[in-house]
Amino acid sequence: MAATIAVFSGGLKMKAGVLAVQISALPLRREFARFFSSPSKVVPAISSSLRVSAVYNHHQRNRSSCSRLATFCTAAPDADTTVSTDESEKKSEPQKEEENVKETANLLDIKVGRIVKAWQHEEADSLYVEEVDIGEAEPRIICSGLVKYVPLDLLQGASVVVLANLKPRNMRGVKSCGMLLAASDSAHENVELLVPPQGSVPGDRVWFGNEDDLEQLPEPAPPNKVQKKKMWESVQPLLKTDASGVSMLKEEHLMRTSSGLVTSQSLRNANIS
Secondary structure (H helix, E strand, O other), X not given: OHHHHHHHHHHHHHOOOHHXXXXXXXXXXXXXXXXXXXXXXXXXXXXXXXXXXXXXXXHHHHHHHHHHHXXXXXXXXXXXXXXXXXXHHHHHHHHHHHHHHHHHHOOOOEEXXXXXXXXXXOOOOOOEEEEEEOOOOOOEXXXXXXXXXXXXXXXXXXXXXXXXXXXXXXXXXXXXXXXXXXXXXXXXXXXXXXXXXXXXXXXXXXXXXXXXXXXXXXXXXXHHHHHHOOHHHHHHHHEEEOOOOEEEEOOOEEEEEOOEEOEOXXXXXXXXX
């Protein structure tokens, strides 16, 4: 009996803290009852209780660690990271919008043309009718409201810039198949046709951007899509000439051909339409 008590006491001293608490719990009290009825079985029973308590405490510690780990892994990102991501997204939005406008502008079929012949519209005092060579089999017929701004003799043989993928419009009995692009001041009192660079020939494509962009230009959109998507209406307000008379989109993307830049002869910081 004394030896058994000594072993039991040694077992108590061997484990401190949590095991000591577990030993004093219900399973151990049961072992005390069994001790008085069958002393020979108490040592194995106590050893079993100690093993069960140790396994239980190990399992509890693992569960606690896993819980803490899961909480750490699923925590929301810190405030600085969130703000940085938001700012990055906000900064990218104007860049995307700018690229979309440029892509839309380069879907317009803008070409160098040469006026073969021009005359006064018979049914409209404000309109000229022009035959314009834009590199096609036959000249385009285009009507322009330039009577108040450009003398007729200056149109004959002039190099011009033509928006060619608009749907044809009936203008007082004449089907107009395009538009001559011109610069005008804010009061629309002075109007000048845009001038292609020297060396350009009828049919040369006009685009917005740098010289390298020529290799990546998309095919022009068909007239139906230009009208349906209102491409010209979205691009036109963003077209200007700068302080030196160079035509551009959004004051950044230069209007050019493979021979150079499109300009206005004398109108600076002017609208283009």
